[in-house]
Amino acid sequence: MECNEIRELLSLYIDQMLDDHEQKEIEKHLSACEACNQEYQDLNEIHLLLSGMDPVPVPEAFELRLKQALQEEKKRTSGYGGPIKSLFGSKRYRMLASAAAVFAVGVLTLGVYQDVLGDFADKLGFIDRDGIEHAAPRDAEADLYGISNDEAGSDDSMNNQPNQLEDQPVQDQAQRNKNSEVQEMKLYQAQIDSDGAASSGQKNAPLKKEAAGLTAPEVASDNGAAADGAPSSTTENSDSNGAAGSAPAGGSDTAGLENIKEKELSFGSLAQDEVRAKSKADQSGNSCSRSLTSSGVERNTAAVHFYMGLIEERLEGFDYQVLESGYAPTGEWNFKIFIFRGKDGNTYNEEIRVIGKDGKIKIICSNEITEL
Amino acid sequence: MSSDLNEKQLIQKAKMGDEKSFESLILGCQSKAYNLAIRYLKNEEDAMDALQESFIKIFRHLNSFKEDSRFDTWVYRIVVNTCNDILRKNSSRKTTDSIFRTEDDKETVLEIPDSSGAPEEVYDKKEKSEHIMSCMDKLSQDQREIIILRDIQGFSYDEISEILKCSVGTVKSRINRSRLKLREILMEQNL
Numbered sequence: 001m002e003c004n005e006i007r008e009l010l011s012l013y014i015d016q017m018l019d020d021h022e023q024k025e026i027e028k029h030l031s032a033c034e035a036c037n038q039e040y041q042d043l044n045e046i047h048l049l050l051s052g053m054d055p056v057p058v059p060e061a062f063e064l065r066l067k068q069a070l071q072e073e074k075k076r077t078s079g080y081g082g083p084i085k086s087l088f089g090s091k092r093y094r095m096l097a098s099a100a101a102v103f104a105v106g107v108l109t110l111g112v113y114q115d116v117l118g119d120f121a122d123k124l125g126f127i128d129r130d131g132i133e134h135a136a137p138r139d140a141e142a143d144l145y146g147i148s149n150d151e152a153g154s155d156d157s158m159n160n161q162p163n164q165l166e167d168q169p170v171q172d173q174a175q176r177n178k179n180s181e182v183q184e185m186k187l188y189q190a191q192i193d194s195d196g197a198a199s200s201g202q203k204n205a206p207l208k209k210e211a212a213g214l215t216a217p218e219v220a221s222d223n224g225a226a227a228d229g230a231p232s233s234t235t236e237n238s239d240s241n242g243a244a245g246s247a248p249a250g251g252s253d254t255a256g257l258e259n260i261k262e263k264e265l266s267f268g269s270l271a272q273d274e275v276r277a278k279s280k281a282d283q284s285g286n287s288c289s290r291s292l293t294s295s296g297v298e299r300n301t302a303a304v305h306f307y308m309g310l311i312e313e314r315l316e317g318f319d320y321q322v323l324e325s326g327y328a329p330t331g332e333w334n335f336k337i338f339i340f341r342g343k344d345g346n347t348y349n350e351e352i353r354v355i356g357k358d359g360k361i362k363i364i365c366s367n368e369i370t371e372l
Numbered sequence: 373m374s375s376d377l378n379e380k381q382l383i384q385k386a387k388m389g390d391e392k393s394f395e396s397l398i399l400g401c402q403s404k405a406y407n408l409a410i411r412y413l414k415n416e417e418d419a420m421d422a423l424q425e426s427f428i429k430i431f432r433h434l435n436s437f438k439e440d441s442r443f444d445t446w447v448y449r450i451v452v453n454t455c456n457d458i459l460r461k462n463s464s465r466k467t468t469d470s471i472f473r474t475e476d477d478k479e480t481v482l483e484i485p486d487s488s489g490a491p492e493e494v495y496d497k498k499e500k501s502e503h504i505m506s507c508m509d510k511l512s513q514d515q516r517e518i519i520i521l522r523d524i525q526g527f528s529y530d531e532i533s534e535i536l537k538c539s540v541g542t543v544k545s546r547i548n549r550s551r552l553k554l555r556e557i558l559m560e561q562n563l
Binding site for chain 1: 389391394395402403404406407410416420423424427428431432497500501504505519522523524526529544547548551552554555558559
């Protein structure tokens with residue numbers, strides 16, 4: 001063996017980590033080579049001196065210190081203050097807090113929206129108020145069974161609603177007197193029924209078609225049905241309403257339909273809405289504008305529900321939060337969604353956008369999210 | 373075999389939160405762990421801090437300990453990592469606290485007990501050991517660390533490989549290079 005090779009093995013020789021053959025080779029070399037032998041002697045002395053040092057005793061104070069520290073640690077992890085502290089310091093808490101903040105903003109936004117457009121919540125569901133409850137479902141049933149034709153064919157019905165609205169005292173509406181409202185709705189429905197019964201069946205066919213076009217999205221919006229048809233029928237509806245809005249009240253079948261629509265919507269809304277609609281109509285002299293306002297809200301609800309349904313299907317298994325939704329003049333519905341966790345369990349914390357158009361949704365995200 | 377069984381039982385109990393079992397477990401490696409810390413940090417107070425921090429970490433993460441590996445080696449690894457963290461923090465502060473305590477502008481070496489041999493021999497050995505220890509400060513942290521583990525603490529190559537999470541081959545070459553470097557420093561000092 002060369003000196004260089006011996007140098008490499010000296011520590012292993014000292015630590016007795018070599019096999020017998022290598023050991024003998026080194027011993028042979030060391031007895032012959034003065035320089036290598038000196039190096040070995042030095043290294044061995046260092047090793048012996050360092051390994052011969054007595055251990056330093058652990059200070060007595062340490063035992064007590066450790067006991068106290070362990071007790072504190074135990075208290076921290078299982079005691080009263082522990083979990084709270086860890087929860088507040090954790091990522092999960094921060095995520096929950098941000099989700100709660102988003103939810104709070106959502107609730108506030110809805111509150112503001114409600115103030116601007118009237119009792120939006122009441123328009124969304126006809127469930128809470130007995131008299132109103134039947135309005136939209138009735139539309140659906142009427143549509144299904146073809147009984148809306150009679151109502152639609154009634155010319156008298158066009159004038160009924162404004163009169164009815166005028167009969168309702170403003171004070172009562174402001175106080176939201178439920179009983180009188182219910183009574184009013186019942187009366188109103190009775191009137192429609194009687195009008196429908198009295199009217200002829202001449203206009204059945206065309207009116208049915210148009211009435212169906214008007215009522216379908218609203219039914220879809222509240223019952224969550226007719227998913228595929230919802231966006232397209234809303235567009236149709238919008239056009240139809242637009243035309244009706246420009247036409248003078250009464251006189252034509254289309255105008256008649258609008259009034260019926262208006263009536264139907266007023267069934268699904270609160271008396272307060274009707275007062276608002278009435279005051280608007282009084283100002284403009286065009287009762288159809290009320291119908292536009294109301295149906296706009298209904299349409300929006302339908303589209304949001306529809307696209308939310310698609311989004312829910314698409315994001316099944318994801319941990320996400322819908323941050324906001326909005327409608328663009330281009331006919332697109334935009335949804336901002338925050339993805340906390342993917343299907344694969346990975347944390348993303350990414351904001352994505354979903355665009356809903358023509359009954360389909362498109363997902364836009366800057367970073368790749370598995371299975372999205 | 374029975375001590376292994378006993379250790380496993382203690383680990384199981386400690387994992388359930390039994391403080392006494394935990395104390396019994398760490399008692400077996402406390403002295404070596406403390407010596408490891410004091411050689412790394414060269415200061416009694418820092419060594420106690422490191423040891424306490426290490427034991428709390430162990431107590432906190434005991435559930436993550438895989439019972440197919442050795443408990444004491446796991447403990448020493450945590451102690452070594454904690455000491456390295458403290459050294460990193462201290463290096464930014466350029467602390468002068470060391471085994472050499474400053475007293476009236478004169479450095480005195482912290483007592484290293486050695487009770488073997490005749491008084492003169494003991495004194496000579498102590499002098500030499502202290503001289504080597506002071507020269508070790510001129511090694512890199514990696515070289516110093518391996519000398520502490522192998523020569524001072526007497527860990528085997530396998531144990532060092534487990535503590536430092538590196539191969540035995542790496543341990544072998546590092547030990548040899550570090551010893552040769554230390555010899556070189558000592559020779560420079562003696563000149």
